Amino acid sequence: MAMFNFIFTDKAMKEFPYRDELKKDMGISAQGFLNATPVPQELIGKKARCIEYDCSQEQAAVLQFQMNLEK
Numbered sequence: 001m002a003m004f005n006f007i008f009t010d011k012a013m014k015e016f017p018y019r020d021e022l023k024k025d026m027g028i029s030a031q032g033f034l035n036a037t038p039v040p041q042e043l044i045g046k047k048a049r050c051i052e053y054d055c056s057q058e059q060a061a062v063l064q065f066q067m068n069l070e071k
Helices: 002-007 019-025
Strands: 026-033 060-067
Touching: 002 026, 019 026
Parallel strands: none
Antiparallel strands: 026 060
16 A cells, blocks of 8 residues: 555655546556575675566565446
């Protein structure tokens, strides 16, 4: 729900005139994956290439948005 609320903030949506209507008619579902292994200490705070760190093991979330078009 935090991601959904963030998407509809003033910062993200700017002055989009239909923001309230869109938020009311949109739903979101998410599925999270957590297979992460600890990041090696020497990579913390640095950009890591996948060759240094197995990016496929990172934490990820898949978001799906649905529009309710029935009125």
